[in-house]
Amino acid sequence: MKYYIKQKVFSLKEQFTVKNEDEQDAYYVEGKLFTLGSKLHIYNTNNEEILYIEQKIWRFLPEFDIYQQGELVATIKKEFRFFKNDYSINGPDWDIEGSVMAHDYVIREREKVVADISKKWLSWGDSYAIDIQDNSQKELLLRAVIVIDCVISASRKQGSS
Structure with missing residues (x-):
């Protein structure tokens, strides 16, 4: 199944609408404004929170905890590599391959592709497809x-400051 994410271009906070392949809203993501570290809430179409994502602060590289119904279910960390953007996911046995910064990568589980992420270059704002x-x-x-x-x-915000 395909999903599409388009970040809002002119917004004072992080917002995403995740649409399904029929271009209907499937999920809504909203970030907290003026907080220490990123805090994201993911809601379904009934406006029920299904996930909460919180950035751990005071880390050399970004690290995020993912909660479902108040329980920690996964941690995603950016790994230090000189010429590559690598991420580790504590939870499922996944590998991420490709150009993450360009939104052109795949997620594999035991050599099998479970998701393919690709940038949509012809749209206004950051948009990408998740297959x-x-x-x-x-x-x-x-x-x-x-x-x-x-x-x-x-990373882009840190690079521009």
């Missing part, structure tokens, strides 16, 4: 992609 091959893990894959996007956004 999920394993529908049983769709929410976990979507939140992993959202966290990676937060890391990219934070």
